[in-house]
Amino acid sequence: MPDLQPDGFVYASLSQLMALEHRVRGLSFLARQPLSSILSGNHASRLRGRGLSFDELRRYIPGDDLRHLDWRASLRYGKPFVRTFTEERDRPTLILVDQRMSMFFGSQRSFKSVVAAELAALSAWIAFHAGDRVGGLVFDDQGIQHIRPLRSRARVEALCAAVIRSNQKLSATGPDSESEHQLDTVLRSCIATAGHDSLVCIISDFSGVSAQTLQLLRQLSAHNDVIAMQVYDPLALELPQQGRLTVTQGQLQVELEVGQRQVNRPLAAFLSGRLQDVAQMLRRSQVPVMMLSTGEDPLLQVRRELGRLTDRAR
Incomplete structure (x- = not known):
C-alpha cells in the first residue's frame, strides 16, 4: 500500500465513509407508494419489495x-x-463497488474511485436504515472481495473497510488492468450470490462494457431490483478550451495541450462518445441509471437523482 494520507479527494478514509450515516436521513430507494419507486421501471407489477x-x-x-x-x-x-x-423484515442489499485503475481519475473535486467509495457508503447506510441486510462485492483489477449481507453496523463498516483497502492500493504508477472483463466476472458472481429478490447497486464507470455485460445485467435484473450508478468525470462532457492535461497509464505519462484543435476535438469526441456508449447500453438493459459526477457532492446528486427517477416512475 502506498505511503499516503487520505484526503477524501484522491484517497478515501474509513472515518469519512462511516460519517455519512448521519447524512442519509430521509433517503430511500423505495418510495412510500410502490408504483412510485425508482425501481418500478417499465414493469406493470408492484416492486418486489422485501417479499x-x-x-x-x-x-x-x-x-x-x-x-x-x-x-x-x-x-x-x-x-x-x-x-x-x-x-419479511429485511432483504439482502448487495453493493458492487468498482475500484479499478479506470476509476483512479478526476479533474474536479474528487477522483471517480473516491466518489464510488462515498456512493457505496451512502447506499449501505440507506439500506441499513431501511432494515435491510447489507453486503457487497468490492472489485479492483486484481480480484474481488466478498462481504456477506448482514444487518449490523459492523457489516456496513466491513464493507466500507473493504472499499478502503482497494481504494488505497490505487496508484498512478500502478500496473495496467490485468482483467479486461473484470466487470462481467463481478456480475456473474453477483448473479450467483444474489439469488432472488435482492436489491443490487452497481457503482462503476462501466469501463470495458460489452454485449456480454448487457446480457448479464438483464439476467441479474430479471429476479432482483438493480440500480446502476454511473460515475463520470466532467471532462467527458466538456474539455477545457486551453491548458494542459496530464494523462497517465502505468509508468507512462503524457502531457496534452488541450487548446490545440488536433488534440481537443478527437479527445472530446472520444470521451463523450465513450460516456454515451455506456449510457446507451445501460438504457438498453432497462436498469434504472443514476449519472453521478466527480465534480459535485455525491449526496446532493443522489438526493436529486432519486427524485428524478421517482418522478419518472410515476
Missing part, C-alpha cells in the same frame, strides 16, 4: 382478502380457511 413469508393457516374472518383463501383446506374442513402472510 412475503407464510405465517399461519386460519379460519376466514369477514374482511380477509379472498385471494388468500386456501381452497384445499376449505374443502377438507367444509369451512373457509385463509393463509396469512407477514412481510
Whole structure:
C-alpha cells in the first residue's frame, strides 16, 4: 500500500465513509407508494419489495382478502380457511463497488474511485436504515472481495473497510488492468450470490462494457431490483478550451495541450462518445441509471437523482 494520507479527494478514509450515516436521513430507494419507486421501471407489477413469508393457516374472518383463501383446506374442513402472510423484515442489499485503475481519475473535486467509495457508503447506510441486510462485492483489477449481507453496523463498516483497502492500493504508477472483463466476472458472481429478490447497486464507470455485460445485467435484473450508478468525470462532457492535461497509464505519462484543435476535438469526441456508449447500453438493459459526477457532492446528486427517477416512475 502506498505511503499516503487520505484526503477524501484522491484517497478515501474509513472515518469519512462511516460519517455519512448521519447524512442519509430521509433517503430511500423505495418510495412510500410502490408504483412510485425508482425501481418500478417499465414493469406493470408492484416492486418486489422485501417479499412475503407464510405465517399461519386460519379460519376466514369477514374482511380477509379472498385471494388468500386456501381452497384445499376449505374443502377438507367444509369451512373457509385463509393463509396469512407477514412481510419479511429485511432483504439482502448487495453493493458492487468498482475500484479499478479506470476509476483512479478526476479533474474536479474528487477522483471517480473516491466518489464510488462515498456512493457505496451512502447506499449501505440507506439500506441499513431501511432494515435491510447489507453486503457487497468490492472489485479492483486484481480480484474481488466478498462481504456477506448482514444487518449490523459492523457489516456496513466491513464493507466500507473493504472499499478502503482497494481504494488505497490505487496508484498512478500502478500496473495496467490485468482483467479486461473484470466487470462481467463481478456480475456473474453477483448473479450467483444474489439469488432472488435482492436489491443490487452497481457503482462503476462501466469501463470495458460489452454485449456480454448487457446480457448479464438483464439476467441479474430479471429476479432482483438493480440500480446502476454511473460515475463520470466532467471532462467527458466538456474539455477545457486551453491548458494542459496530464494523462497517465502505468509508468507512462503524457502531457496534452488541450487548446490545440488536433488534440481537443478527437479527445472530446472520444470521451463523450465513450460516456454515451455506456449510457446507451445501460438504457438498453432497462436498469434504472443514476449519472453521478466527480465534480459535485455525491449526496446532493443522489438526493436529486432519486427524485428524478421517482418522478419518472410515476
